Amino acid sequence: MKNRFLVYVGVFCFLTLPLLITSCSTVTYGNISPAQNPESADQSWLADETCSAPCWQGIQPGISSRQDAIQLVEGLSFVDGKNMRTYDESNVGFLCRVPSDVACVSMQFKAGILIDVRLYMNYPLSIKQVVEKLGPPAGYSIIRRRPETKGCDIEFFWIDRQTSVEYYEEPHNFGDDLCDTTSANGGKIPAKLYVQKINYMKPGEMEEKVQAAQKPGTGYQYLLWKGFLN
Numbered sequence: 001m002k003n004r005f006l007v008y009v010g011v012f013c014f015l016t017l018p019l020l021i022t023s024c025s026t027v028t029y030g031n032i033s034p035a036q037n038p039e040s041a042d043q044s045w046l047a048d049e050t051c052s053a054p055c056w057q058g059i060q061p062g063i064s065s066r067q068d069a070i071q072l073v074e075g076l077s078f079v080d081g082k083n084m085r086t087y088d089e090s091n092v093g094f095l096c097r098v099p100s101d102v103a104c105v106s107m108q109f110k111a112g113i114l115i116d117v118r119l120y121m122n123y124p125l126s127i128k129q130v131v132e133k134l135g136p137p138a139g140y141s142i143i144r145r146r147p148e149t150k151g152c153d154i155e156f157f158w159i160d161r162q163t164s165v166e167y168y169e170e171p172h173n174f175g176d177d178l179c180d181t182t183s184a185n186g187g188k189i190p191a192k193l194y195v196q197k198i199n200y201m202k203p204g205e206m207e208e209k210v211q212a213a214q215k216p217g218t219g220y221q222y223l224l225w226k227g228f229l230n
Contacts (some may be wrong), residue, residue: 022067034124040098041123054162054200056117062202064114069107079104096122119198127193130165134158139224141213144179162206166197187226
């Protein structure tokens with residue numbers, strides 16, 4: 001279970017580094033206004049415009065076939081559908097149209113069936129905005145990026161929607177020591193944090209992640225939602 005859980009942390013690095021589109025410590029947002037350029041940014045996940053989570057854009061983790069999922073993503077207006085990257089039989093990824101050098105969507109498959117969808121933000125969206133739209137998450141996990149740094153990964157879980165959002169501290173924010181300050185603040189989260197990745201998972205997958213985060217020896221802490229610090 002431990003190894004299976006830790007692979008989620010590495011898969012973003014694995015998918016993006018070969019594309020030379022971002023690194024595991026840097027996320028680049030475009031100058032995109034979803035209100036002015038709706039075709040360049042995806043907001044359907046916030047409104048359940050096409051289907052209810054964990055379904056996204058008509059793609060259903062645990063149900064959609066590899067062929068159907070890829071075909072649907074290729075046709076999305078904000079995705080560069082002609083520039084798919086295939087890494088192995090399990091993982092594929094797409095760049096955004098704007099900015100053209102930023103990861104947009106990646107998908108993982110098992111036995112030809114979609115397991116999870118990962119949506120990388122190409123416009124600024126705060127965790128607070130997500131909570132205002134979806135309601136408070138059940139809880140979140142935190143883990144230090146590397147023992148020698150103060151970087152921190154935080155993943156917020158909406159278990160009933162099989163949806164999570166992630167924030168990873170950037171190098172210029174390492175001095176904030178977010179992992180430690182979050183614990184010191186009683187589990188409250190700074191409202192200024194921004195979403196960097198959204199995950200949709202097949203039923204049961206998120207429960208396994210949450211259970212694994214609560215086990216000793218993984219490096220993770222799992223905290224119930226306590227609200228925002230400011």
